[in-house]
Amino acid sequence: MANTVLVGAQWGDEGKGKVIDYLTDRVDVVVRSQGGNNAGHTVVVGETKYILRLIPSGILRPGKLCVIGNGVVVDPISLCEEIAELKSQGVEISNKNLLISEGAHLVFPYHKLIDEKREIAVGRNKIGTTKRGIGPAYGDKIARVGIRLGDLLEPELFKEGLESRSQEVDWFLEKYGAKPIDWRELSRVYLAAGEQLREMVTNTVLELHRLMEAGKAILFEGAQGTFLDIDHGTYPYVTSSNTTAGGACTGAGVPPTRIDRVVGAMKAYTTRVGEGPFPTEDQGLSDMLHAMGREYGAVTGRERRCGWFDAVATRFAVIVNGIDEMAVTNLDGLDQLETIKICVGYKRAGKGVDSPPACVRQFGKCTPDYIEVPGWKESTTGARKYEDLPENARRYLEKVCKLIGTRLGLVGVGQEREQTIVVNERERATK
Numbered sequence: 001m002a003n004t005v006l007v008g009a010q011w012g013d014e015g016k017g018k019v020i021d022y023l024t025d026r027v028d029v030v031v032r033s034q035g036g037n038n039a040g041h042t043v044v045v046g047e048t049k050y051i052l053r054l055i056p057s058g059i060l061r062p063g064k065l066c067v068i069g070n071g072v073v074v075d076p077i078s079l080c081e082e083i084a085e086l087k088s089q090g091v092e093i094s095n096k097n098l099l100i101s102e103g104a105h106l107v108f109p110y111h112k113l114i115d116e117k118r119e120i121a122v123g124r125n126k127i128g129t130t131k132r133g134i135g136p137a138y139g140d141k142i143a144r145v146g147i148r149l150g151d152l153l154e155p156e157l158f159k160e161g162l163e164s165r166s167q168e169v170d171w172f173l174e175k176y177g178a179k180p181i182d183w184r185e186l187s188r189v190y191l192a193a194g195e196q197l198r199e200m201v202t203n204t205v206l207e208l209h210r211l212m213e214a215g216k217a218i219l220f221e222g223a224q225g226t227f228l229d230i231d232h233g234t235y236p237y238v239t240s241s242n243t244t245a246g247g248a249c250t251g252a253g254v255p256p257t258r259i260d261r262v263v264g265a266m267k268a269y270t271t272r273v274g275e276g277p278f279p280t281e282d283q284g285l286s287d288m289l290h291a292m293g294r295e296y297g298a299v300t301g302r303e304r305r306c307g308w309f310d311a312v313a314t315r316f317a318v319i320v321n322g323i324d325e326m327a328v329t330n331l332d333g334l335d336q337l338e339t340i341k342i343c344v345g346y347k348r349a350g351k352g353v354d355s356p357p358a359c360v361r362q363f364g365k366c367t368p369d370y371i372e373v374p375g376w377k378e379s380t381t382g383a384r385k386y387e388d389l390p391e392n393a394r395r396y397l398e399k400v401c402k403l404i405g406t407r408l409g410l411v412g413v414g415q416e417r418e419q420t421i422v423v424n425e426r427e428r429a430t431k
Helices: 016-024 076-088 109-125 134-142 157-177 183-200 204-213 246-254 283-291 310-323 360-364 393-404 425-430
Strands: 005-007 031-034 041-045 047-050 065-068 097-101 218-221 260-268 270-272 305-307 325-329 339-348 352-353 367-374 408-413 421-424
Touching: 005 246, 005 310, 005 367, 016 041, 016 218, 016 260, 016 325, 016 408, 016 421, 047 076, 065 183, 065 204, 076 183, 097 183, 097 204, 109 134, 109 157, 157 183, 157 305, 204 218, 204 246, 260 310, 283 425, 310 393, 325 393, 339 393, 367 393, 393 408
Parallel strands: 005 218, 005 260, 031 065, 031 218, 065 097, 260 325, 325 408
Antiparallel strands: 041 047, 270 305, 339 352, 339 367, 408 421
């Protein structure tokens, strides 16, 4: 399988965890290269549901090595809690199957407070963050005042770093009317977490290159989705990292010449969480999916906004990521519909628009141009081969892939591992 990047082709929550879990069976190493614990991947194995926030989904496969790369921002308290939760579910975790970059930046309680207070301060112009401090942590990284995981393993160096931040942070929190930080307690708790993680912290860049030289196949696991990318998304309603395929290289320390394939993940419809433009949003479809118990955030529990499949936006995602093939998830969410809409273009001020505008205000004024296709009105959850799918379901999948300009690789028809249908012949050959 060589080295593969998996990216979300929409606004995140595309079901990447399930796709990663499937692809992990064909690789040796799984790398998380950006984001923080604001992203969640849900994987169902048998009767057990695993919710992963920072740890790559490959941790659920015995014999696989998981890596948290330098591009990730790490809340060490949350990470220790996640490790404990997985261990309570019978998952073995040690430095034999989990390594963490010493260059990953830390998320602190004051980042969360700043995140929350900023959202309150802007009122109706809020971005809709998870308030987990991810943006402020990346902000410190870019401002060159961040503290990294490797610093946490050197107590005196760590304390110096905290002291250098205390004056500015206290001033900031005072301006926002927030309670001051207990720096001594913060230091104690974080140093204790550092000791728990110590055996797993290393120079992951060198380790990944050693593994590549040894011929190991690597899967780079993306968090969030293309339209939450800090550069290419619906700015400012985005996350604070590069969620597109190029982010895997900078966030893991691997050159683009070592990437062999890019797989995109998308839902058979479209969802997004938080604020920002969403041309195909449809309240009726949202109500139907929520009534089915679907489309609630794995980390936050928030209702996701739901809409019809947007071929215009997803075609742009294919271009900017260089997606070779697509994994389509949640096809079964459309099983009960008589007809299904597909957005094939936008209109703004009476004129056609064939790509998402870079300006969020212009994007917000776009209205969808739909075609309608017949639904299949039967369950797809029992399908295990592409030929098992209803004819109209296959036509729908083939139509959307033609519109976005890529081939179909996988289809998901439920949360279970077994509910993954292999379409691409290259994947069939390795199954």
